Amino acid sequence: MILNPPFLPQKWHVRARTLTHHVVTTTIRGLTHVLCRVDDAHLAHVPHQGPLLLVANHVNFLEAPVIYTRLQPRPVVGFAKAETWDNPALGALFTLWGAIPLQRGAADTAALRQGLEMLKAGFILAVAPEGTRSGDGRLQRGHPGIAFLALHSGAPILPIAYYGGERFWTNLPRLRRTDFHIVVGQSFHLVIGGTRVDRQTRQQITDEIMYQMATLLPPAYRGAYADLGAATETYLRFPPGTRSNLNRGGTYDA
Numbered sequence: 001m002i003l004n005p006p007f008l009p010q011k012w013h014v015r016a017r018t019l020t021h022h023v024v025t026t027t028i029r030g031l032t033h034v035l036c037r038v039d040d041a042h043l044a045h046v047p048h049q050g051p052l053l054l055v056a057n058h059v060n061f062l063e064a065p066v067i068y069t070r071l072q073p074r075p076v077v078g079f080a081k082a083e084t085w086d087n088p089a090l091g092a093l094f095t096l097w098g099a100i101p102l103q104r105g106a107a108d109t110a111a112l113r114q115g116l117e118m119l120k121a122g123f124i125l126a127v128a129p130e131g132t133r134s135g136d137g138r139l140q141r142g143h144p145g146i147a148f149l150a151l152h153s154g155a156p157i158l159p160i161a162y163y164g165g166e167r168f169w170t171n172l173p174r175l176r177r178t179d180f181h182i183v184v185g186q187s188f189h190l191v192i193g194g195t196r197v198d199r200q201t202r203q204q205i206t207d208e209i210m211y212q213m214a215t216l217l218p219p220a221y222r223g224a225y226a227d228l229g230a231a232t233e234t235y236l237r238f239p240p241g242t243r244s245n246l247n248r249g250g251t252y253d254a
Contacts, residue, residue, distance in 0.1 A: 017096075020096065021096055021097075024093065024096060025068070025069050025072055025097075026069075028065050028069055029065075029069035029070065029072075031065075032062075032065055032066050032069065034177075035168070035172070035177060035178065036062070036066065036165070036168070036177055036178045036179070036180045037177050037178070037179050037180065038066055038070070038180045038182070039179070039180065039181045039182060040066075040070050040182050042160075042182050042183055042184035043067075043070055043071065043182060043184065045184045046071065046074070046124070046158065046160075046184060047158075047187075048074060049074075049122065050122060050156075051119040051120070051121075051122050051123065051124075051125075051153065051155040051156075052119075052124045052125070052155060052156055052157075052158055052187075053119070053125055053127060053146070053149060053150055053153065053155045053156065053157045053158065054076070054124050054125065054126045054127065054158050054160060055127050055128075055129060055146060055157055055158065055159050055160070055209055055213060056126060056127070056128055056159070056160045056161065056162070056213070057128065057130060057134070057137075057139055057161050057162065057213060057217070057221075058128035058130045058131070058132065058133050058134065059133060059134055059135070059136075059137045059162065059163075059165050059166050060133050060135060060165060060166065060168065060169075061133075062165040062168050062178075062180070063162055063165060064078070064080075066162075066165070066180055066182075067126065067160075067162075067182070068097060068126075071124065074124060075121075075122065075123045075124065076123060076124040076125075076126060077097070077098045077099065077100065077115075077118050077123050077124070077125060077126070078099055078100070078125065078126035078127070078128075079099065079100050079101075079102040079111060079115065079126075079127065079128070080094050080099040080100070080101060080102065081101075081102055081104055082101040082102060082103050082104070084099070084101070085101060100114050100115055100118070104131065104132070107145065107148075112145060112148055112149060115127075115149055116149065116152055116153050119149070119153040119155050120153070125149070125155075127145070127146050127149065129142035129143055129145070129146040129206060129209065129210060130142060130143070131143045131145075134166075134223070135166065136166055137163050137164075137165070137166035137221050138220075138221055138222070138223030138224075139210065139213070139214055139217070139221065139222055139223035139224050139225050140223060140224055141207075141210075141224045142206040142207065142209065142210040143206065144199070144202035144203050144205070144206045146205075146206055146209055147190075147197075147201075147202040147203075147205040147206050147209075148202070150190045150205070150209070151190060151192065151197065151205075154189070156187045156188065156189055157187060157188055157189065157190070157209060158184065158185065158187040159184075159185040159186075159209065159212045159213040159216060159245060160182060160183065160184045160185065160213075160216070161182075161183050161185075161213050161214075161216035161217045161221075162180060162181060162182045162183070163181050163217055163218065163221050164178060164179040164180050164181045165178060165180045167179075183216040183217070184216075185212055185213070185215075185216050185245040186212075186238060186239075186242050186243065186244065186245050186248070187238075187239070188212070188236045188237060188238045188239075188244070189236075189237050190205060190235050190236065190237070191235060191236075191237045192205075192235055195235075204232070204234070204235070205235050207225070207231075207232075208231065208232055208233060208234065208235060208236055209236075210224075210225050211225050211228065211230075211231035211232075211246065212236070212244065212245045212246065213225075213245075214226070214228065214231075215228060215231075215245045215246050216245060228246060231246055233246070
């Protein structure tokens with residue numbers, strides 16, 4: 001907890017929070033390094049500035065500390081289920097990291113609009129469209145909240161995927177480090193033209209984004225998006241001179 005005595009100038013409060021963030025984040029990064037062999041070379045392809053929707057899969061608790069600490073000092077924020085704040089320690093950590101509480105089970109428009117504000121401010125907004133942990137690393141069907149964020153922000157979308165972390169709880173009692181692989185894809189924008197955006201369209205947009213993520217994963221992890229032949233790219237536009245993640249086999253080609 002950071003105490004903010006009223007007799008201290010505001011600048012001291014800011015410095016205390018910054019120092020606390022640095023110490024906590026550095027410590028957690030070091031701990032994940034001890035517990036895991038993190039293959040994070042692809043994170044160098046994440047832009048250093050500007051708004052970005054970073055779309056990722058959700059396996060277990062591990063990816064949040066691994067990804068957040070390794071994207072620093074880039075400004076990044078993400079969503080976390082509101083129940084996280086029921087745990088005082090986790091709540092304090094996620095508050096320190098600027099996480100946005102998200103009510104699950106219904107469209108939390110307040111949280112989504114807060115996410116839009118962070119994008120407008122130039123942050124990286126990390127989103128897990130699956131909405132809940134898979135546990136085994138296999139992709140689940142994506143929820144259309146990501147379509148709302150992409151359509152209303154106009155921000156570029158960058159798919160990333162990770163695998164290996166699902167073995168963490170099996171490896172830990174055996175004192176084995178867990179291999180944690182991170183793959184970064186090609187960014188793209190949404191272009192809908194004059195299409196009427198109804199529920200079906202939002203789900204198609206979501207599925208198109210999820211297929212871009214699926215192709216970054218080994219086949220055994222693609223789950224609900226295993227059939228890449230069923231993928232469409234109707235609403236996706238890639239930068240000139242680049243190929244979609246489907247057409248380049250999932251590997252990064254700058």
